[in-house]
Amino acid sequence: MSIYLSNYWTLYKEFVETFSHLKFREIPIVLLTNFYQQIDSELKMKMEEENFHLNINAAQLDQEKIQPYFEKWLEKIRESWMVKPKEGKVLINADYTRIPEQTYMNKFDPGQTLILSRSKGSHIYGIPCENMGKYVEVNHEESDKLVKEATNLFESFTTHLAFGNEFFQQTFIKRIPQIVNTLGMVFNLFEKQEISSIVVGTTEDMQSRALSIVGSSKGIRSVCLQHGILMGEEAFMPVFTNIVGVYGDYEKNWYAKRGLSKERVAELGHPKFDEIFMDTATEKVDLIKKYGLDPNKQTLLVITGPQLDVLRFEALMDGILNESNFQIIIKPHPWEMGKKKYGMYLELEEKYDSLQVYTARDNHLYELLSHSDGVVSSLSTVALESILFNKPVFIFNFLKSNRHYDYFDILGEYIQEDPTKLTEVIKNYYHASEHRAIYHSIRNRFIADSYIDGHSGQKLADLINKKG
Known part of the structure; x- marks a missing residue:
């Protein structure tokens, strides 16, 4: 790992441990924020210095321990999806999945599939569509309470290089109402819809992450497609879904080096490449x-x-x-x-x-x-x-x-x-x-070394339809 990434993961660990008691419906809200977006250029430059780790009040998080560390937090939430798969529809989050029209039309049963979208239409490519706004829950009281608690906590870290950074503080605090509303929306969705599996295109965005985390608490299995080549490590780790679909052997080995077990990696390629x-x-x-x-x-x-x-x-x-x-x-x-x-x-x-x-x-x-x-x-x-x-x-x-x-x-x-x-x-x-x-x-x-062969849509459908 580079000096920056070593400091990044160790700082992320300290942030989780310091703020993990801030919860909405028993979900630690620190798991919902995209951590690297809280780091401005000034803090990033400091994190590239070799001695920055001396300012972090957490033991160093080595590369092979990244996923196992976050698993400890996710396991407190997760209900096993492997024991008895739930019955219900496949939910595809339209944002970032980039699944082409032909895959939707030829590989997914409209009677067993639901697309979560920003669209106000009733169907997309013949598949029933649910507008995410329909399930939004605004909870000012809970948001205000969490904002106050986070603000008070930050005030005790005025000399901390990260937690005392104004951009870092404000980015997280401003996100808290959105985190609460998104979690509320996802809980509402799962209470009104019978869902067996979830497909997301990334877990960088809050909605996909909430679907994966809340879904895991209800025993709903989830698959995250690979949204691009593995460049920024922070955009792909940690893994919040049960399974990640990958392009090839490079990615398979890449995840293994960061502590993700091999049974959670699916050799899919990506349906968007089928058009090639x-x-x-x-x-x-x-x-x-x-x-x-x-x-x-x-x-x-x-x-x-x-x-x-x-x-x-x-x-x-x-x-x-x-x-x-x-x-x-x-x-x-x-x-x-x-x-x-x-x-x-x-x-x-x-x-x-x-x-x-x-x-x-x-x-x-x-x-x-x-x-x-x-x-x-x-x-x-x-x-x-x-x-x-x-x-x-x-x-x-x-x-x-x-x-x-x-x-x-x-x-x-x-x-x-x-x-x-x-x-x-x-x-x-x-x-x-x-x-x-x-x-x-x-x-x-x-x-x-690639799994991209023009049949990724079928591989995804087969994975979703697999029982157990």
């Missing part, structure tokens, strides 16, 4: 016409991400486009689009005739991937999707980060921190068949 294995409806000639591309040039799709080193990214674009054989489409990350942080890319579009920025809100990612000649990507799930499309993938690791991400390390020279070296790798691939042969050998080794 279906025939695309468009032809490359249509893409060329749609985007005004030159059919005689190699089209590279560039996938960006937040917190990139601007100078290295610009150097990479300059290096590629110094050769007239290439043209580029830049697709900014959704976060960059939402925050309007893509001005740098528009400046490059002004500079180069062979570069354009895709800023449309409609989602045509798979169309772009299927017809590009190669993908130049940040460390992202799109890089994985590109590999599944059997496209040459060149990864730039230009992140400013407090840790090393090793997910794509197997790709060898096809992942680089130096823009000049990556430019050379890209040009070698298109100029020499021996370089293409090397890449495809590496790509095949990478895919061999």
